[in-house]
Amino acid sequence: MKIAATIAAGLMLVATPVLAATHPLTKQDALQLTQLGLGDDAIVAKINADKVDFDLSTDDMISLRKQGVSSAVIAAMIANRYEAKAELSLDSPDPRIPHPAGLYALQDVGGPHMKRMEPTVTNQAKTGGILGYAFTGGIASMSVKAAIQKETSAVPVSRQPRFYFFSAESNGSDAGAWASGTNTVVASPAELTLVRLTRKDGRREARVGSMNIAGAKSGVMDKDRIEFRHELVRPGVYKVELSQPLEPGEYGFIYSLAGGGSSGAMTARIFDFTVQ
Incomplete structure (x- = not known):
């Protein structure tokens, strides 16, 4: 039964338009994956692979937990805070723009x-x-x-x-x-x-x-x-x-x-x- 449920969850994931697109994971995606029963390990792996900043507030954490998202997934979303590095310029006249030392x-x-x-x-x-x-x-x-x-x-x-x-x-x-x-x-x-x-x-x-x-x-x-x-x-x-x-x-x-x-x-x- 567990194997059948996992296969069914995978089929539902492929059929879900919002998850089929190749875009970074969002808070709503994490919630949907949880509701599909995909499992914490797979969701955490996806979070780590996408390197996105979920920017979770306290209210977001409470809401996700009430809707069934596990503590492990929420912790991964918090720990995966990612900030893109600004590109360095060699010739910009604006000193506010990052330059190499x-x-x-x-x-x-x-x-x-x-x-x-x-x-x-x-x-x-x-x-x-x-x-x-x-x-x-x-x-x-x-x-x-x-x-x-x-x-x-x-x-x-x-x-x-x-x-x-x-x-x-x-x-x-x-x-x-x-x-x-x-x-x-x-x-x-x-x-x-x-x-x-x-x-x-x-x-x-x-x-x-x-x-x-x-x-x-x-x-x-x-x-x-x-x-x-x-x-x-x-x-x-x-x-x-x-x-x-x-x-x-x-x-x-x-x-x-x-x-x-x-x-x-x-x-x-x-x-x-x-x-x-």
Whole structure:
């Protein structure tokens, strides 16, 4: 008798128009399947396979239970809460739209859009002022510079540029652009340093340390820093603007300076851009 009842329930399921369509399970479908006697295991399997959000209120739970839906099925409907992940954009000018973690320049050419700035890894550590340092017995400073390839950046901006910083928190993803190098967690643009890069033959350089008889300093020198301000737009997203217009030239936001001297220069990551 049980086998016959199960077969009959299956035939009724196929014949029922609302259940024959290939659509995600609804609360009403779960109720109908229960009334057909399909069994908790089959209904729970269908719930787990469809990955839908039933959004059950307390009144819904009471109503379903009174109509014969089991506690196991109701529990599966609650536990199966599903939220579709929003698609990430690489160029939307709206900071409220989720973007992959990273630093973006807002551009206007061809219509407002964001351009993601990939960090350039320093490939050389250079020293400058060695002769002056030697001739003065260390009174004159010797500088340590981080060098990156090419004389200009592929990210052009205006003299009064705007940037947007997206942390991993902004979209619930992994650290993205902030996962490289030694500094794997960057929570805000306050951890970045903006500097002007010096053009050399086939490269650009940034001073990241100095040494003289009084001692050694690592990191970007105070007088080389360019002031900028940042404002929280939403959790994990910051608007970054310059306090003063920039002169034409090469610039970059630096992070991940681990250690001093040439060691720090070789670990720098630079989000470079050019002011036209």
